[in-house]
Amino acid sequence: MNTIKTDLNPIQEKKQAMLGLTRRALRALLPILVVLAGWKGYSILSVELEQAKRPPGKPRALRTKVEELRVEDYRTIINTQGVIRPHNEVSLTAQVNGQVIDIDDAFEDGAFFTKGDVLVEIDPSVYLATLKGAQAQLLQAKAAHAQEKARAEQAKVNWNSLGYDEEPNELVLRLPQLREAEARVDSAAAQVERAQRDLDLTKIRAPFNGRVRQRAIGVSQAIGAGTPLGTIFAIDFAEVRLPISAKDMVYLTLPESPEDPPVEVELRDALGADLDTVWKAKIVRTEGTLDVDSLELFAIARIDDPFGRQTGLPPLRIGQPVAGAIPGEMLQDVIQIPREAIRDLNQVHLIDKEELTISSHAVIPVWKAEDHIVVKDPTIADGTLISMSRLHYAPNGAKVEIIEDLVDTGDDAEAASDKISASTK
Numbered sequence: 001m002n003t004i005k006t007d008l009n010p011i012q013e014k015k016q017a018m019l020g021l022t023r024r025a026l027r028a029l030l031p032i033l034v035v036l037a038g039w040k041g042y043s044i045l046s047v048e049l050e051q052a053k054r055p056p057g058k059p060r061a062l063r064t065k066v067e068e069l070r071v072e073d074y075r076t077i078i079n080t081q082g083v084i085r086p087h088n089e090v091s092l093t094a095q096v097n098g099q100v101i102d103i104d105d106a107f108e109d110g111a112f113f114t115k116g117d118v119l120v121e122i123d124p125s126v127y128l129a130t131l132k133g134a135q136a137q138l139l140q141a142k143a144a145h146a147q148e149k150a151r152a153e154q155a156k157v158n159w160n161s162l163g164y165d166e167e168p169n170e171l172v173l174r175l176p177q178l179r180e181a182e183a184r185v186d187s188a189a190a191q192v193e194r195a196q197r198d199l200d201l202t203k204i205r206a207p208f209n210g211r212v213r214q215r216a217i218g219v220s221q222a223i224g225a226g227t228p229l230g231t232i233f234a235i236d237f238a239e240v241r242l243p244i245s246a247k248d249m250v251y252l253t254l255p256e257s258p259e260d261p262p263v264e265v266e267l268r269d270a271l272g273a274d275l276d277t278v279w280k281a282k283i284v285r286t287e288g289t290l291d292v293d294s295l296e297l298f299a300i301a302r303i304d305d306p307f308g309r310q311t312g313l314p315p316l317r318i319g320q321p322v323a324g325a326i327p328g329e330m331l332q333d334v335i336q337i338p339r340e341a342i343r344d345l346n347q348v349h350l351i352d353k354e355e356l357t358i359s360s361h362a363v364i365p366v367w368k369a370e371d372h373i374v375v376k377d378p379t380i381a382d383g384t385l386i387s388m389s390r391l392h393y394a395p396n397g398a399k400v401e402i403i404e405d406l407v408d409t410g411d412d413a414e415a416a417s418d419k420i421s422a423s424t425k
Contacts, residue, residue, distance in 0.1 A: 061399040062358060064389040066351055069335050071382040074374050076328035076367055078248045081270055082240040084306065084320045086233035088208065096201045097224045098122035100217055106206075107230065109214055112309075113206045120217070120229055122202040131195035138188035145181035152178045210234045211307075213318070238306035238316060240267065240281065242324050243296040251328035254286050254299055263326060265301050270321040277314050279303055283326070299326075331367060334376045341386050342373065349387035349394055350380070351402070358387060359396045 102121040106113035113119060152174040159168040170176060215230040217223060242265070244252065255262055262282035268275065281301040290297055301324065307315040316322070341348055342363075350361050367374035387400070 061356075061401040062391055062394060063401045063403050064349075064351075064358075064387040064391060065404065066385040066402050067338065067341070067388055069337065069380060069382070069384045069386055071333055071335055071380075074331045074334045074336065074367070076251045076331060077369070078244065078252060078326040078328050080242045080244060080324045080326065082242045082301075082322060082324060084238050084240050084303070084316050084318055084322060086235075086318055087237060087239045087302070088210075089213070089231065089233035090207070092119070092204065092207075092229045092232050094120075094122065094201075094204065094223045094227045094229060095225050096122060096127065096198050098124075098126065098202060098222070100219055100221045100223060103215075103217075103219055107212055107215055109212055111212050112235065112307075113210060113212070113232075115206050115208050117206045118203045119206055120204040122204070122223070124199055124202040127195065127199040127202055131192065131199050134188065134191040134195040138185070138192050141181070141184040141188040145178075145185045148174065148178045148181040204229065206232070208234045209236060233318065235307055235309075236304075238303045238318070240301045240303065240322060240324070241287075242283070242299045242301055242326070243291070243294065244299055244326075245294075245296055248328070249297060252326065254297075255284060256286060256288070258285075262302075263299075266325045267301075267303065267316070267322040268325075270323040274314060279306075279313060279316055279322070281324070331374060331376070334366065334374050335380055336372045336374055337363065337386065338372050338388065341388050343390075349391065351385035351387060351400055353383075353385060356400050356402070357397050358391075358394050358400045360394070 099122065100120060101123050104113075104117065104119050105111065106117050107119040155173050156168065159172055210232045213231040213233055217227070217229050223229070244254070252263065254260075262284050265281045265283055267279040267281050269277065281303045283299045283301045285300050287298045287300070303316060305311050305313075337348060343349070346363050346365065348361050348363055349358050351358055361380070363373070363375045363377060365373040366376050385402075387394070389403075
């Protein structure tokens, strides 16, 4: 039995060797087979199936609102702002000492007064007594002067009666005494004038037609010369200081001397409380120097009757901010373009009326306003249509469809329909 087993071992070993060799060959061929299978599948799947060719679709027209541009003359308007101020404001002061015995109703905060009105009265008793004393001294001086004059005349008569041939000297004629008497008369007259002036100054009168900004004293208050009584300002006209930028100055001809004609300006309430009222003003002069910080030139406009006492307009109050509109130079043959029609980098979309196609066009503004710009472009004809809608994609030459905001009834709908028909013809 042992002999048979020994004879079979070489055969088994050979089979096992062949089996191992087969397994190793399969391991080597398996990746190659996978790669070949993948390549075959890719070759089959990469072949594009022929699809039925469809006819190209018709391009869709761009829908837009339009406006018609007009070549016309354009009046530039320079917008500015300022604050109403009085042209003459002073602090009313006393020139004599005393006690305030009366204050007129016209000397209240905000009250109006007329030139010559007695606003404040100071106790005049002391000054009245001084005036009477000065008048008495003047009478005495005049009497003494008359006596010296009579003595001088008598001295001359006496000299002549004595038969002297030479002329008498001044001492003989009492001329020094006469001159002294005349000087005393002049001095006494001056004292009377001064006393009368001080008495008159106890009644403090309005120097002009004006209004009280603020009163500073009361009845029974003791005041001295130079004591501020209150602040008043004139009301015949007011002023407003309007800044003009350097870029706007080229469109204006501002008055530089009193002989230059004034420039009209319209003022409106800058606070928005009164948007309907327009106050007329005139620029009468400029400050002549540029502001150091802003490099602006300040023009001074005058407003007659600012409180509406004659015109009946609402009052312009001192310190009230106002917006000014100054007519400037007239621009010839220009076009107004609404700001809503302007795209980035000053691009606009123009519409060909005949072909109803759109094209992009660059414009250069010569004037800018809040809601539009003004251009001078000879390539834009009068009546050209401009797109007012914001189009995200508008290639040159694309077809457009004009749309309008129509109302349902009445002549407006018919007019709008006619406008569309006229635009597309």
